[in-house]
Structures are given as C-alpha cells and as structure tokens.
Amino acid sequence: MGKRKSKTVDTDVTSPDARPDEKIIGFMKLRTFATVLSVILVVGSLISLVTRGINWGLDFTGGTVLELHYDKPVDTENVRAQLVKAGYTESSAQEFGSASTVLIRMPGDDPALGNKIAQMLAANYEGKVETKRVEYVGPQVGERLREQGGLGMLMALGLVMLYIAFRFQFKFSVGAVVALTHDSIIVLGLFALLQLQFDLTVMAAILAVIGYSLNDTIIVYDRIRENFRKRRKGTASDIIDVSLTQTLGRTLATSGTTLMVLLALFLFGGEMIHNFATALIVGIGVGTYSSIYIASNLLLYLKISREDLLLPVKQEEMDKRP
Template sequence: MEQKVIQFMRLRTFATVLSVLMIVGSLGTLAVKGINWGLDFTGGTLIELVYDKPADTSAIRDQLAAEGFSDSVVQEYGSVSDVLVRIPGDDPALGNKIASVLDQKHDGSIEVKRVEFVGPQVGERLREQGGLGMLMALGLVMLYIAFRFQFKFSVGAVLALAHDSIIVLGLFSLFQLQFDLTVLAAILAVIGYSLNDTIIVYDRVRENFRKLRKGEPDEIINVSLTQTLGRTLATSGTTLMVLISLFLFGGEMINGFATALIVGVGVGTYSSIYIASNILLYMKISREDLIIPVKEDLEDETP
C-alpha cells in the first residue's frame, strides 16, 4: 500500500510568517529585557560550607531566599555534607553572614571552609568565548553541509539552527530565566540535535530529487518529509520524555538546562520541516543543483 503524502509545504507561507514573528519577538525581548546572566557570567562569591551531617540543599536554598538571598545557587560539593553556595556580591564577610543565617535553622554545627570571589572579568570572558563558540559552530556547520550536499542546503541548515538558538534565548529573556553555563551547553546541544534532524531530512530530499522523475520541488520535499516523519517523531518523542522527567524531578540545578533543551528540541523539530526545507524552495532548488557530475573520459582516441 502506497504511503499517503502529507502536504507539509501547503503551510509554508504560514510557517514563514510564524517564524518571522517569533524571531522578531525574541530579538525584541532580548533588546529590551536582555538576558538574566547567572553567576557564571556576572561574578560573585563562592562559599564552601561543611555540615556535621548530610545537608538538605533544598532547605538551605529556601532558608537563604527567606533571608533575602534569593539569587543564591546551592549545590552539593564533594560529599553529602559539603555544600557550595554561589551568591552575588564581593563582601569579604559574606561567608560568615551566610553561615550565621543557616546556623540559626540548623541543629548542629556549620563550618565555613573557604570563601572566594569570582570577578566579572571572568564572566565577561565566558560570555565572549560562549558567543564565539556558537558562531564557530554555525560556521563549521555551513561548511560541512555545503561540502556534503550543496550551498543552498547549507544556507537552510544554518538559518534553521540560528532560528532555534534565537528562540531559546528569547524565551529565557522573556521570562528572565537565569542563563548560566548549563543553559549555554543546552543551546549547543540543541544545535547538534537540530542539525542531525536536518541532515536526515536533507539526505532524503537529495535522494528523491535524483530518484523521482516527475514532480515539482515542493512535491518532492513533501514526499521526503513524509518518509522521515516517523523517525523524526520517534526521536523527538523519546528525547522529550527524558527531558520532561529531568525538568520535573532533576532539581533546580538542571532546571534551566532541561528547559532550554525541551524548547530547543520542539523548535528544532519544527525548523527541520518548515525552515530548513522551506529555505530550499525560496532558493529555487532544482534537479540540476543535485545532478552528479559525469567524469569525462580523458583517454586519447586511437587513430
């Protein structure tokens, strides 16, 4: 039984308008609200505390928030009784203040093991290196796709990846979610995930352009997307199941990481269909672009 072809490209104009609105909205909120940089980028004080028994990081976080230290980051460090607190500010006495606040609610002793200040110069360098890393990744992706497929494919792939990254950044800016190194890692992971999805679609598009003798470019792309849809949904679905579990049960430390990946996987699946493939049509992809060049016989004819 012949598989029914889903007419994805019928919605290409609507998808284009939707993507433009999302991109403009994301850039707008980035310009107005900016990004809520975490302590990895802004600098702050690191305080290592040692409890006399296993520490409850969730309770510590709540205690600090109740005392006005709502921006603090609390995590286990080494063992269950060692706690690392990261908090904005460069007050040398901040470590003793934090220990005093926590000691009031703790039935036992708390020792301040070390207090270190990480300046904003480190944070600025991390921002620059993170941005350069993303630009380098996009540039290398463009070269790879142009070499493996064709230049028009590379433009579609890079625009799809930029589309996904900007929307994730816009979401974090809109809701002022804290942006730290784990979120940056998640965005780079989104680029890799979306690229993998796009390459699979592109591989089938190239194959069908060479194999199918009839059909307009939009029809061939619809056939290709229909053939890869099952694989795309299975991959996205299983990935999202894991990410949602991390978001619900992974704790505050990886909440931003899971959020960025959930949004990125969803948007990346959409962009593989309606951005990467759509760009091919806007750039007038044709069979001539994908014809395998025939090697000429250079042997001299015998007289």
C-alpha cells in the same frame, strides 16, 4: 462485466522507497503560515532580548558560589531568609544533592564574601556546619566567558555552513544555518522573556540543541537529495513533501524519546538542572519544527532544482554499476 481498474498513487518506480499505497503528507502546503509564524517568533524573541535582556548567571557576571553541609536536614527557605536579613537580597539558596547540603549563589566582587557568609550562617545554627566549597568568579572572567561563549556559537554556525555546503550544496547550507539560528534565537528569547538565569549549563544546552537540530536537518537533506536525483516526476515541493514523509517516523521517534528523558529531568532533576532541561526541551521542540518548515522550506525560497544536485558524469556511471 468489465474488469475493475485498480486505483494507485502515481510514484516513481526508480525510487527504492516508492510504494503503490504510498501516502504523502503535504507539509509544504502550510509553508506560508509557517514562515509567518517563524518571523513572529524570531522578531518577538529579538524584542524580548533588547527590552528585557538576558538574566546572566554568576558564571558570566561574577560572584561567589558557596556549598555548606549541615549535620541535619535544613530548610533552604530559612537559609534564604537569613541571607535577606543580612542584606544579601539577590542571593539564592537551594538543596544540592541532599537535604543537608545547601548551595548558595551571591553576586558581588568580594573574594572574601563566601567565608563571611559561611561564618554568619554557622553562628546562627545550633549544630555543626561544614564549608565544602567556596568559589569566586571575578567580573572580568565572567565577561570573558560571555564573549567566548558568543564567539563559540558563531564559529559553530560558520563551520556548520561550510560542512553542509561541502556535503550537499550551498543552498542547503543557507537553509541549515538559518534553521539553527532560528532555534537559538527563540530559546534565548524565551529565557529573556521569563528572566530565567542564563549560565554555562544553559550555554551548553543551546550548543547541544544546535547539534541535535543539525543532525535532524542532515537526515532530511540527505533524503531530499536522494529523491531529487531518483524521482523523475513531481515539483520541488512534491519531492520535499515525499522526503519529509519518509523521515517523519524517525524524527518523531527520536524527538519523542529524547523529550521523555528531558521531561523527567525537568520534573525530578532538581533546581540545579532545571534551566538546562528547559533550554533543551524548547530547543528540541523548535528544532524538530525548523527541520521541516525552516531548513526544507528555505530550499523552495532558494528555488532548489534537480540541476543543482546532478551527479558528475563519472560518479553517475559508477552508481549505475551493479
């Protein structure tokens, strides 16, 4: 009887991650479908932003924030009904820290409005009501915050592009910035579609999503660059598939544990951080997707090649030294 020939996967022995039983997931086989899906999501988000607009919070539009402490637990629905009866139909009331503390938000440009509301609610309550805080944000301050927030996001994307171009290569920087822009637009589009209130906490969440997605993209890019330099066989699509497969476990573990924490905040964190948790949950989910099918996919559209990532001769000789 002849010897049985063992069947192994063709891998590059120069790669430190190569294994005879290495199984590669063909992520890039779905790149066309992913591109169409992303275009639909981004266009839909832009249409939602244009037609419905963002529901700006008091941080950006101006208004009054009032914190009241009752001597007994109070029903926020009853407080809200009193506000509506008094003509403040656009105000909101919610528990803040405990059932005895109520946080009231009201639009308007009257600095004395908070004290008027506190006196009105105290007069309709049989017990004692203590005014803990009255904060007023003028419309000019809100407009300036909105402008500075937008400029901050644009500056962050610009600095990211410079950093990625310096650390990797210009084609990588384009892919990273497009992926981050993709994530931000989809989160903003969802908030516009559902008319969720957009305040400074949501702005902070979007910036956190940019940082999280960037970290994930850099890890994927670092592995792609390494495999382009060390693997002598395979197309650019094959090498990207190998790199994504090798980083998939880390990506799922990080995203999974982060989403578990955010879901707990979303379900039990209260109304104050509900929109913050929503933005992060959507952003991290979309960011994980974009690291694979936007940042990496764009490298193929930009025709990335080994020549783009070759080391200088001196650097290559140093890397070969034991």
